[in-house]
Amino acid sequence: MLAPSNDPAPGRLFIFGFGYSAGWLADLLRPHGWRVAGTTRTPEKAARMRAAGVEPFLFGxxxxxxDATAALGGATHILSSVPPEVGSGDPVLAAHGADIARIAGLRWAGYLSTTGVYGDTGGDWVDETSPLKARGERGLRRVTAEAEWLSLWRDQGVPVQIYRLPGIYGPGRSAIDALRSGTARRVDKPGHLFGRIHVADIAGALALSMAKPEPGTVLNVVDNEPASGADVVEYAARLLGVEPPPLMPFTPGALSPMAASFYADNRKVRNDRLVRHLGYRLLYPTYREGLAAQLAAEG
Structure with missing residues (x-):
């Protein structure tokens, strides 16, 4: 729960792409008097959202x-977690950029991007001022989408902020869950590190940023310790009291496209702006605290 001084004044949050991270943010804000609406592609998920107290709208x-006017009317905050489409830019802005720009009283608009925009630095550190060197198609699309969102701030005064996220984990999407399902892998690529963030810290950082908006800025939402995927799986196995899977050689063709894209770049991402400037205190400074807390919560 947020401390009172960190709690943004309740309003109406409209979320394009009501997924895993957005759901945690909604659960954090709704007890504080927030009205939350969000989009999904299917009527089935819309029914589940409505049952959870979130006003659903179909969008893809x-x-x-x-009816964009009715859906977005009264929104004080907008969040988009919708990824850009191949060859067509950001789908939210393509369909409703002009509608967002016309929202009266909009106090904050957040776009969830990825630290993949930094590309490969050979393991060197990056921060929000570092050049964007994305090489793969997914990263390049994100660079373009960020520029499109920030143009709303520069050209039309929409209070946009960009949030760059690394690998997201949490209950249901962690190394613990992967071990239990038999899908965990320990890839041996010496010197290669990932950045991570627990989903609860995404929600907390966004909520604090909504209370202290800084339009036109970028924020890395990452934890304190880049680590190899193999080390994380090994630690989760120790928590569960099971043998970790054996190390496997790094073979891009044996990995999913998403996993292979993680291993294509090697970088460490600083969170000084998040922790020192914004003043956010991480609930889970490293994967160790996050995984241990998940297991403890399961009882």
Whole structure:
């Protein structure tokens, strides 16, 4: 729960792409008097959202909001976690950029991007001022989408902020869950490190940023310790009291496209702006605290 001084004044949050991270943010804000609306592609998920107290709207790259004026009316905050589409830019802005720019009283608009925009630094540190060197198509699309969102601030005064996220983990999406399902892998690529963030810290950092908006800025939302995927899986195995899977050689063709993209770049991402400037105190400074807390919560 947020401390009172860190609690943004309640309003109406409209979320494009009501997924894992957005759901945690909604659960954090709703007890504080927030009204939350969000989009999904399917009527089935819309029903689940409504049951959870979130006003649902259907939206997708080929399905604009049926009535954008009604859906976005009264929104004080906008969040988009919708990834850009191949060859067509950001789908939210393509369909509703002009509608967002016309929202009266909008106090904050957040776009969830990725630290993949930094590309490969050979293991060197990056921060929000570092050049964007994305090489793969997914990273390049994100660079373009960030520029499109920030142009709303520069050109039309929409209070946009960009949040760059690394690998996201939490209950249901952690090394603990992967070990239990038999999908955990320990890839041997010496010197290669990942940045991570617990989903609860994404929600907390966003909520604090909503209370202290800084339009036109970028924020890395990452924890304190880049680590190899093999080390994380090994630690989760120790917590569970099981043998970790054996190390496997790094073979891009044996990995999913998403996993292979993680291993294509090697960098360490600083969170000084998050921790020192914004003043956010990480609930889970490293994967160790996050995984141990998940197991403890399971009883």
């Amino acid at each position: 790259p080929d399905q604009p909001l049926a």
